[in-house]
Amino acid sequence: MRAVVAAGTGGPEVLSVGEVADPTPGPGEVVVDVVATAVNRADTLQRQGFYPPPPGASEVIGLECSGRVSALGEGVEGWSVGDEVCALLAGGGYAERVAVPVGQVMPVPSGVSLVEAAALPEVAATVWSNVFMTAHLAKGERFLVHGGAGGIGTMAIQLAAARGAEVYATGGSPEKLELCRTLGATRAISYRDEDFVEVLEEAGGADVVLDNMGAKYLGRNVAALATGGRLVIIGMQGGAKGELDINALLRKRASVTATSLRARPRDEKAAICCGVVENVWPLVSSGQVRPIVENTMPLEDVARAHALMDEGGHSGKIVLTL
Template sequence: MPGTKTNRIVTANPPGGPDALQVETRALLQPGPGEILIRAAACGVNRPDQIERMGFYPAPQGAPEGLGLEASGHVEALGEGVAGFAVGDAVCALVAGGGYSDYVIAPAGSVLPLPAGLDLVEAAGLPETVFTVWANVFEIGALLQGETILIHGGSSGIGTTAIQMAKAAGARVFTTAGSDEKCALCERLGADRAINYRDQDFEAVVTQAGGADLVLDMVGGSYVQKNINLARSGGRLVSIAFLQGSRVDLDLMRVMLKRLTLTGSTLRARPNAEKARLAAALRQTVWPWIEAGQLRPVIDTRFALADVQAAHERLDSGAHSGKILLIP
């Protein structure tokens, strides 16, 4: 690449806390067939990165080296067979690794054009969240207009995105968050009711309001039975994380009597073709929501790539609302 022979990446070897993160220099790789090399403008920081840093979420085979699952920037080079993009295009991309970098290699099917109305830095906060919400709320969860959804962790990157996407689709939205300030943010984003779980019983609040057709859960643990209790007949409970733990005791009688569906998914290890299909759906349905002003990433803080340890300290604190970004 003219003027550049190296690329910074972030590793955690051995794994541990934020101080395990190291910025290392590697040779700049070229995109292979079906891949795009992106000169990064910003990189998103996500909970799965935290889990990988701690040694519990290994990258899938063949993923680029280093942490990071999303980035935005300009197309620097195209691999063999890539069509629909040109050098210099402004894009954002979902990747299976290596997102915390100066240059990011992405499968072409997981690359999307910069939506009108967003700048490149903001767009780095889109891919991991919109892919996850679309796959779990709209495909697996099958949210319909007029239904009620309960979104846990409403002030997180996933939560702030899910609130806006569910409202754009015409749903009634309940959400939980851990402070009055975070609840106020959720309601500004469109939530019909934000519940401070530290001083309110979300199960009682949602049940009194008629229950939920769909629950998006990233907490697990004790929340699972409460989700079952508040779900309407025919409800769907979709798990995408488990901050309270993945092992739970359940009353399956309520699942049977209510005809509930308990399901969940991960995104990172899905085949490239599956991610490309999701990207096409996002471009058709979600990109118009962004361009109409119905969805915008909520950006909490920005850190230089060299300050990645501080970015993860912010992530670990739980004090953030929305996305944390790294700027190469």
């Protein structure tokens, strides 16, 4: 089958489309004929050699896809060949076919095209698991997300707003700040011209912060928390090692949690996907939450897609079609 292959590690130029062996479904797995996949920050890290797939996962890049079921493994129930689905993956999405644990296969929300659906699994699972399952964001609480115009940020703003939170989001350009407001942010904060700590302190503090920056924002995120606030770190774009003011946490009775999604056991991923289907998909089907796709291009343009991701100027998701 056609799949993206890497000529070593490095920049986007190491990626091209070649041929690899077709997957076969193991027990409890289905094979999906891929219609589209999406580019995530983790994909660029894998390309650079910093984020290898977990043991047993496909070496092919790609953490999500949409398509049609083409084969069922032993013991699989509830799906039939031909069903249109989207799926959360540990790897393998940049290919014509991928084997997926059945618990990570989800129906395509009504009203969403099969191509758009490729942009949903990773961001929906990330936001649902971190903001709601881990941090327990509740109606009426203040929520801060960094990089509000990105893939995770656009989902986080919409989902938190739809569930009744007061949303704050950071962004770097007027266009990105306006997108955050359009999606439901009560306050869009320019990280170039404003201090998000001051904004949140004036509002009473953030009950939940979703952060992809890591070390660079650690101290300021803690400072922005309200009493009882929860900081959830899901990335290290701003470095891996920072200084944590434990006294500030104690005074605020606050918490810091760091999580990742890719290497979790199958049963944990299945529980997350079940929560997404139950709680997120109805909001997508109703139009309250929608996939934000800025660029759609063929799989053969994978190097250009990664270059766009590296540049960081895009909003929402970049989708690759097969």
